[in-house]
Amino acid sequence: MPNGSIPSMEQPSSFEHPRLSRPIYDARRLKVIVIGAGCSGLLIAYKLQRSFENFELVLYDKNEDLGGTWLENKYPGVACDVPAHTYTWSFEPKDDWSSVYAGAKEIHGYFKNIATKYDLEKYIKYNRRVTKAEWNNYKGQWEVQVADPDGNTVDDSCHILISAVGLLNFWKWPEIEGLHDYKGTLLHTAKWDTSVDLSGKHVGLIGNGSSAIQILPAIAPAVSKVTSFVRSPTWVSPVQPQEQHMFSKEELNKFATDPEAHLQYRKALETGFSALWPIFLKDSEMQKTTAVGMTQMMKDKLNNKKLEDLLIPSWGVGCRRITPGVGYLETMGSDKVEVVYGSIQKITERGVVGGDGLEHPVDVLICATGFDTSLVPRFPIIGLDGKDLREEWKVEPESYFGIATHGFPNYFMIGGPNSPVGNGPVLVALEAQVDYILKLANRWQTENIHYVQPSFDAVKEFVEHRNAFMKKTVWSQNCRSWYKNNSADGNVTILWTGSTLHYLEATAEPRYEDWDFKYSGNRFAYLGNGYSQTETDPESDWAFYIRNKDDGPYLSRAKHLRSINRTGKAIQPTAPENGVKLLG
Template identity: 60%
Template structure:
């Protein structure tokens, strides 16, 4: 809306806002919900490449695929699910949570399935993103545009085959955990399993009862244990009935789980009392489950607990020690027609399962051309640099949910997604109600954030000697994926936008939003035109310190000694 069009409008009159979101997984659905809840005069299109919604929980359906945190701690903060069947719910059940969420809030009207975004180019003159989309059903190309572009395609989305010579020569059936073929029957087969990350840890105990043998190829140790002593189990009918009929009981249980997840954070600090105590207790737990000294030396790490993402390995360690399982430790030199060669020996297998992860470079899956004509993939070729995990200099009106520098392994994940979505909507609100052409974070602000993050990471276990996707699958590279602090720290950091960190470009006079001198309240004849008069001061507290003390109910909870071992 040009400045002259605001002259006869009340202050902060909203103009039409058009948003394109890429991806209808958890973060895309959340953005749609929040935009619908808080905004008027908006248009939203969510382009989803798959045939249905829910992202990773649609794509991942390998045996044993489940949440690696308690399911009641894997919901939106405002949307509980009393019907979880078990502590670590399976992928199909988690997917149903997001499908039900979409149905409850009627989000499907925004979503176009089987549509893949292939290119987005910023038009500086018009102040819009021109977006190219392919309809995968018929191959036609659609041209669209928007004021705000949100990349919600996720981190662990583009799966990859292992970079092992000869993979294409293998004559047996080759599967990837993120592209599972449910028609393949593993019954009575000799299966090769490459990897011991989160997916492999879930696959092994799930397939062991039906296969004849598993040869597990492991190239490095990893910490494995159920978290906070919550072994996988089914909830009883009585528990589920209580959760469904007593919202306060469910809330108390959810808060207990969330508190436990948040209180793990001290172990991520190198040489902390919590890290040292947890290292000893985790080692003892793993030895007890393995019951084999030869495997202990291969599987139990010497690097800090939490250097890689913690994974609850329900029955994994016990399965690893089974007589049905052969553990081959070391790099795979090559793959032959029959199987894998490691340490100079060939290991023939009937079926080869690659639990080898994803492309974690953070480069967008489509071409994103910013204000200076540069492709974001090229800009991020050496290192992906992001403002607080979700915005990029010279890419105006563009957001990426959970980009590099986000708390994807620091604590509760979906809560962090909510915080980023709220921040983005605050920026969109300013654009919609002021005379703003575009905005993007200042390059110097991003460099300062990166410098702070890099210095902070030196004191964390994430910089330890493990191979991790936090470091783009390197052992000694920079920790680029994570936020420099806890998830709760992230919530407070993003509670209020730091507008001084942003470059704003205006259309005409920046104060044109002041309009005709009347307020929004005065333009609403049904509103209370003396709403600010009250019997007492119940307004929000101004200082951040007092705000968070009220929000967090300071003084109502006693805490354990922070130097204790984290309970697993």
């Protein structure tokens, strides 16, 4: 039998598994296909390359370059909505960010440099779009169809398939009557035409989410007027410590020459994010005091009583994603901007009939209306028993910890349903997902596992827990949010049921009892020929376990965690507000 091939689930009685002639935990050939070469896809490539041997990896990306959203989004003012020094991988700092909220081009450069540093582009095939993936249970592999720019289809296959397409990469036009009857220049922030000159133009801007908040102050100096169409209020963070500024030469020099000072700065930012978690608990004191404080700060920035009544929400801070409004509120209150509140009735050839029932003619109409966040795949993903993930998730997506779902063996996701993408620091949570997936990949490679998937009961009970927990949070309040697939009162299908630190602890060790493992042959065939891996390497230390002191990891969660986070204190036996246990 060729190396790396997988025997059928049905074995004749005389079959001798090939692993029986190899030492324990022999690493068979592993092939992984990743859909997407954005930041998550690159992280998988880096970690697989760093930790694994005897593997093959392909990243298929629809674009001509890596970077995902940071390559695609080119609208004026596009930037990260968290401080740039927190938008790096935990192990790969960047000490020369130009400003607190770095622009897309600079962020793209960061990930491009990582790919170059670790030679990751060798795994990427650009201008390739995955059009179908189907699980072949007999062979124990995914059969993947990939289209090139000319429409030709190439067949590929892999043992493990990973979706790293990102949450905000499938832009769409708003469903507004008459949109494409408009005779002026029609733009979408996610599909920006950089050749369009807005100078002196009367611009209509639909939306007040993150992209609208960034684009308005960026275009205001050049245009003659902006008519901003706002359907509902939103919290805009004008918190002083996070105000935008360009780093000074002194600051940049400090970061570059004093790694410890830079590390402490990064840690302070991360700690600040994690400290925000109680805001999302709707009855917490932090939620109440933050709402009062942000209300006053928004009033101070707007300096306009009419706009205060229209734009400051009545629902809790964080029900929709909190966005740092660098210059947004001041611009909204300026003479250059007219705010039209309420749902748009229709689009005409000349402009927009707003919530006030009047037609507002504009030269350019910008749709800052976001993305499809349903998480439903855009191509067939066929799992066991012919199940199509598009149909399974048509009503509501369900996952296990945002990583996998039942019925789709050896299929994993980065940022799947109920991932911690709005609960605190983001990239470290995605790192945790990649680590978790690769732990399962390691088991597949070193045991005779046919496939692995979360159990039906585990997924269902996690969803039950999610729905019950979310009732305690501001996300469940009556605000329209992409956390709830752009609904006002649906289930929270995007976010995790706790803080980012909570997620790191929840995923630190896989709960293998929540997973279904199917084996080829006897599950103990991986024990092999009786030899250890140590004995196959004559240069290894065959007495590695002999030591002068016990320097091994602690075997209880509590002491092991303290050895990592270095608190040096015991876990508090009593719970503070809302019953949440905190580390002392």
